[in-house]
Amino acid sequence: MIAFATPIGEEEPYRRYTEPGIVRAAEPDSAMYPYAGVGSITRSCNIVLDAAAARDDLEALVLLHPHTELADRSFCARVREAFRDPAVAVAGAAGGAGFPSIAWWEGTVSAAPGVQRYRAHDGGELPAFGWADPRAPLGEVDAVDGALMVLSAWAVRTIRFDESLRVGHGYDIDYCRQVRAAGRKVVTADLRAIFHRELEIVEDIDLWIEGHQQVAEKWELDDGDEAAWKARARRAEAEREAARALAHGRGLAADARLLELERRMDAATGTLSWRLTAPLRQANQLRGRAAARLRRRRVQVNP
Amino acid sequence: MERRPLIAFGVAITKADVYRRCAEPGIRRAAEADSAIYELESAGSLFRNYNLLLEHAAARDDLEALVLVHQDTEIVEPGFCEVARDALADPLVGVAGCVGAIGVRSIAWWEGSVSLASFMHRYDEYGGGDLPAFTWSWKDPPPYARIGEVDTLDGFLMVLSPWAVRTIRFDESLGALHGYDFDYCLQVRAAGRKVVTADLRAIHHHSLDLVSEPETWIEAHTRIAEKWEGRLPGVGSAPGTWKQRARRAEAERDAARLAERARRLDTDARIRVLERALEETTESISWRITAPLRRRRLGPPREAP
Numbered sequence: 357m358i359a360f361a362t363p364i365g366e367e368e369p370y371r372r373y374t375e376p377g378i379v380r381a382a383e384p385d386s387a388m389y390p391y392a393g394v395g396s397i398t399r400s401c402n403i404v405l406d407a408a409a410a411r412d413d414l415e416a417l418v419l420l421h422p423h424t425e426l427a428d429r430s431f432c433a434r435v436r437e438a439f440r441d442p443a444v445a446v447a448g449a450a451g452g453a454g455f456p457s458i459a460w461w462e463g464t465v466s467a468a469p470g471v472q473r474y475r476a477h478d479g480g481e482l483p484a485f486g487w488a489d490p491r492a493p494l495g496e497v498d499a500v501d502g503a504l505m506v507l508s509a510w511a512v513r514t515i516r517f518d519e520s521l522r523v524g525h526g527y528d529i530d531y532c533r534q535v536r537a538a539g540r541k542v543v544t545a546d547l548r549a550i551f552h553r554e555l556e557i558v559e560d561i562d563l564w565i566e567g568h569q570q571v572a573e574k575w576e577l578d579d580g581d582e583a584a585w586k587a588r589a590r591r592a593e594a595e596r597e598a599a600r601a602l603a604h605g606r607g608l609a610a611d612a613r614l615l616e617l618e619r620r621m622d623a624a625t626g627t628l629s630w631r632l633t634a635p636l637r638q639a640n641q642l643r644g645r646a647a648a649r650l651r652r653r654r655v656q657v658n659p
Numbered sequence: 660m661e662r663r664p665l666i667a668f669g670v671a672i673t674k675a676d677v678y679r680r681c682a683e684p685g686i687r688r689a690a691e692a693d694s695a696i697y698e699l700e701s702a703g704s705l706f707r708n709y710n711l712l713l714e715h716a717a718a719r720d721d722l723e724a725l726v727l728v729h730q731d732t733e734i735v736e737p738g739f740c741e742v743a744r745d746a747l748a749d750p751l752v753g754v755a756g757c758v759g760a761i762g763v764r765s766i767a768w769w770e771g772s773v774s775l776a777s778f779m780h781r782y783d784e785y786g787g788g789d790l791p792a793f794t795w796s797w798k799d800p801p802p803y804a805r806i807g808e809v810d811t812l813d814g815f816l817m818v819l820s821p822w823a824v825r826t827i828r829f830d831e832s833l834g835a836l837h838g839y840d841f842d843y844c845l846q847v848r849a850a851g852r853k854v855v856t857a858d859l860r861a862i863h864h865h866s867l868d869l870v871s872e873p874e875t876w877i878e879a880h881t882r883i884a885e886k887w888e889g890r891l892p893g894v895g896s897a898p899g900t901w902k903q904r905a906r907r908a909e910a911e912r913d914a915a916r917l918a919e920r921a922r923r924l925d926t927d928a929r930i931r932v933l934e935r936a937l938e939e940t941t942e943s944i945s946w947r948i949t950a951p952l953r954r955r956r957l958g959p960p961r962e963a964p
Contacts, residue, residue, distance in 0.1 A: 363903045431796040461920065477928045484929075554930055557921040563913050568910035578902070585901035592908035593897070594880035597767035599871045599912050603919035604769075605869035609784060610926035612867055616785040624911040624940045629949030636945045 358382075360418045361389035363400030369422040373552050377426035381418075386432075387411065397524045398517035405512050411621030414509045415439075418561035421503040423552040427470065435506050445511040445540035446532055448500025449547045450485040452490070457572050458526035458564075460499050460587065461488035468494065468545045472551045486549050492545045498536065502528030504549050511535055518574070525558070527611050529551050533575060664723035666740050667695040667716050670730055672709035678730040681864045685734035689726075694740075704835035710828050717825045723747075724826045728861070729815045736860040743818045746857035753823040753852030754844060756812030757859040758792070763810040764893050766838035766880050775856035778816075780964060781864045795860065806879065808855050810848070812842025816861050823850050833886070836872070837879035845887055845894065 362379045364370045370390060378388060389407055393400040397618060408417045414437050418428070428434065438447040449470060455463030470484035485501070505528060507515075513535045521527050532542045558564045580588065624630065668686045672678045678698070678942050697715050709727060709843055714724040726742055728734065736742060746755035763771035776792030794804045817840065824878045825844045829839050847934050888895030911960055934948055940946055 399661060424847075455719060457909065457913055459917060462916065474928060476925070480928055482924065482927060482931075487924045488844050555921060555925040557924065558917060561918060564917070565907075565910040565914050568913060569906045570908070572906055580902070582901055585905050589901045590881045590884055591877070591907035592905050592912055593765070593884070594877040596908045596912035596915060597765060597770060597880060598870055598877050599915035599919070600770070601767060601870045601876075602873060603915055603922065605867055606919055607922055608780075608782075608790065608869070609867040610922065612782060612785040613790055614929055614933065615788055615928065617930065617937065619786065621933060621937050621940070624937065624946070627949075627953060629952040630946065632952075633945035633949055634703055637943065640944075 357385045357387060357411075357415050358416045358435055359387040359389060359414060360420065361393055361404040361408065362420045362422055363393040363397060363404060364422055365393040365524050366422060369552065373550070375423065377420070377549065378590075380429055381431035383432050391438070395588065396519060396522050398519045398521055401527070401580045402518045402519065405507075405516060407650045409513045410444065414512060416509065417504070417507045417512050418506045419507065424503050425550040425552060426548075427550050428506075428548040431460050432475065434546050434548075438506065438543060439508055441541065443539075443541045444543050445508045445515070445538075446500060446542045447506040447545040448497075448502075448542070449490065449504040449544065451497035451500035451532075451542065451544045452453055452488070453497045455498065460497075460501065461485075464492045464570065465490040465534070466492040466494050468544065468546045468548055470549045470551060470650040472553055474553065474555050476555050483651045484549070487557060493632060494546060496541055496543050497532075498542065499529040499532035500542060500544060503551055503553075504530075504547055506545075506547065508540075514538065521567065521570050521574075523563045523567045523570065524594040526571040527567075530571055530574065536587060557643060562620050564597045589606065663693065664721050665693045665695060666691060666724045666726060666743060667697065667719065667722060668726045668728065669697040669709075669712035669716065670728050671699045671701050671705060671712065672730050674730060675765045677864070681731045681862075682728050685728070685861065686726075686935075689734040689736065689739035691740050704783065706829040706831040706835070706839050709839065709892040710831065713819075713824050713828065716819075716850050722821045722824060724821070725819045727814070727817045727819065729863075731813045731864040733862040733864060734816070734859070735859070735862055739859060742857050742859050746818060746855055746859070748774070748818050749855075750822075751851075751853050751854065752855050753820050753827070753850070754812065754859045754911060755818040755855045755859070756814075757816050757856065757861055758813035759809030759811060759854065759856040760808065761808075761810050762789065762889065762893070762896070763841070764895065766841045766876075766883055768811045768813065768841060771810060772803065773924075774803060774807070774809055775858075777856075777858050777860045779860075779862045781862050783864075784867050789862075794858070806856050806858060808853050810854065811841045811844040812854060814843070817843075818857070818859065818860060820852075822852065826850065833882050834879040837876045842883055844884070845891055849891060884909045908927035930933050 360382060362370055391404055401509045408414055450467035452460035452463030452465045461573050465488045467485040467490035471481045472484045473481050517527050518530050521530055536544055670682050697712050699708055699712055716722055724747055758776045760768045760771035760773040775794050777794045778792050779795050780790040782788055794800055803959055830842050833842055884895035
C-alpha cells in the first residue's frame with residue numbers, strides 16, 4: 357500500500373490543503389501519518405519514516421509539505437509508474453540535475469504540471485515551479501524539492517533525514533544525495549499538485565544561507581589548498597555582487613513594465629468616454645449581482 | 660596676458676547618435692565660452708580612451724579641471740562649472756563626481772553606503788521613464804545624504820583636478836570596461852588625495868540592464884580585488900578564512916539569485932492583475948460603444964493600446 361504523511365507544523369493549512377488532497381489521491385487501504393511536527397523538520401520526517409518502515413506491506417511513502425495539495429485522483433498509479441524501475445528510491449514533482457548546492461533550480465530543472473496558488477495581489481495561480489524555469493523532460497535528477505517527495509520502501513527503511521541539518525533548508529537535497537550515494541536513483545515524475553505558497557519562495561533568506569553552507573560542508577571534500585580556496589572565494593564574491601546587481605537591474609525592469617501597464621490603465625480609464633459610461637457599468641454590475649442571487653436561490657430550491 | 664584657467668570636457672564616443680542625443684547637449688549647456696571639448700572617437704578600451712583624453716588635457720598649461728562624461732551622460736546642472744570649481748577648491752581633492760559611496764570593498768560600489776546620487780536614470784524600455792536617484796532633488800533627502808569625501812565615484816561623470824590629469828592614469832591592465840572608476844579613485848586616495856562628491860546633476864541615459872556583460876564584470880571585480888588587497892583598508896578583504904569566505908559568498912550568491920526569482924514571480928502575479936484589468940476595460944461593452952467618441956478626438960487618439 358501507498359502511505360501518506362505530513363509533519364504538521366500548523367494545523368490549519370493541513371486541514372485546508374493537505375488533507376483534502378490525500379483524501380482525493382489515497383486508495384482504500386492507504387495509511388495516513390499526519391504527525392505533529394517535533395523539533396526540526398528532519399526529526400519530524402524521521403519519526404514518520406520509522407512508523408512507515410514498520411509496515412510490511414509498504415509500497416511507497418508520500419511525504420507532503422502542509423501547503424501541498426494533491427490534485428490528481430490517479431496519483432497512486434503515477435507513483436507506481438515512477439517506481440517501476442526498482443533502482444528508483446525517491447520521486448518528486450520538481451527537481452534539478454547538475455547543480456552543486458541546495459539551490460536545485462540552478463541546475464537543469466524538470467517539473468510536473470501543477471499550479472502554485474497564492475493569496476498576494478488578490479490571489480491567483482501560476483504554473484508550479486515556473487520560477488525555476490523547468491525545461492528538461494521528467495526523469496532522473498540529482499535531487500527533488502521537498503514540498504512533494506515519494507520514497508520507496510527501500511528508502512523508508514534504509515535512509516534517514518540528517519538531523520544535524522537543523523535549519524530546515526537543504527534536508528531534501530541531502531536526503532537525495534544519500535540515496536544516490538547508496539547507488540539508487542532520484543527522479544521527477546508526473547505527480548500533480550497544487551502548491552499553496554506565497555510568492556517569496558523562501559521566507560527567511562538568512563536561514564537558507566545557513567542551510568546552504570551546512571550542506572556544502574557536509575558533502576564537499578576539503579581537498580583544496582589555500583590558493584584554491586582563495587581563487588574560489590574571489591570568484592564567488594564577484595559572482596555574488598554581479599548577481600545582486602543583475603537582480604537590481606531586473607527589478608528596475610519589472611517596475612518599468614508595471615509602470616507601463618499602469619499608465620495604459622490610467623489612459624484607458626481616464627478618458628471622457630470611460631467616465632461618461634460609468635453608470636452603464638454600475639448598472640451592469642447590479643444586474644450581475646441580481647442574477648447571481650437568483651441563481652443561488654434556484655439552487656436552494658432545487659438542490 | 661595670462662590666460663584664464665579653463666575647464667575641459669572629454670568624452671569617448673562609440674555611438675555617435677548617443678553622443679549627439681545625450682552628452683553633447685549637456686556639455687554645451689555646461690561649458691563656458693573658453694572651455695575645450697575633446698570628442699574622442701573610441702580607440703580601444705574605455706581605460707585607453709580615457710588615458711588618451713588625459714594626455715590631451717595634460718598638455719594644456721591653463722587646465723583647471725577635466726570633466727570626463729560617458730557618451731550617454733547629459734549634464735543638466737546649469738552652474739556646472741562653478742560647482743566643479745567649488746568641489747576642487749580644496750587643493751587636496753583629486754577627483755569629484757555626482758555619485759559616490761563610502762565603505763566600498765569592490766567595484767560594486769553600490770554595496771557600500773551611497774552618500775550622494777545627484778542623477779536621474781532615464782531608460783527607453785517599456786515606453787521609457789525616469790528614475791530619479793535620492794539626491795536628484797533635495798526636497799526630501801534621506802538622513803545619510805551628504806556632499807563630501809567618499810571612497811569612490813560612479814565613473815559616468817568625473818571631474819579630475821589638473822594634478823590628477825597629469826599624475827594618475829587609468830590602469831589599462833585591468834580590462835576593457837568595468838572598474839576603471841573605482842581603480843582610479845583608489846589610486847587618487849593611495850596618492851594621498853581626496854575623492855569627493857558634488858551636486859553636479861546629470862541624467863544618465865541608460866538601459867535597465869545594469870550589468871550587460873556579467874563575465875567581464877566578474878573578471879574585473881577579481882582583478883581589482885587582487886590588485887588592491889592589503890593596500891587600502893577594506894578593499895578586497897572580508898572576515899574569515901578563504902574557505903569560509905568562499906562558502907559564504909557562494910551561499911549569498913545563490914540567495915541573491917533566488918531572491919531575483921522570487922521577485923520575478925511577484926512581478927508576474929502583479930502583471931497578471933493589471934493585464935486582466937486592462938483587458939476587462941478594453942473588452943467591455945461601454946469601451947466598445949464609445950470607441951467612435953475617442954476616434955473623434957483631435958490629435959493622436961487616446962485609446963488604450
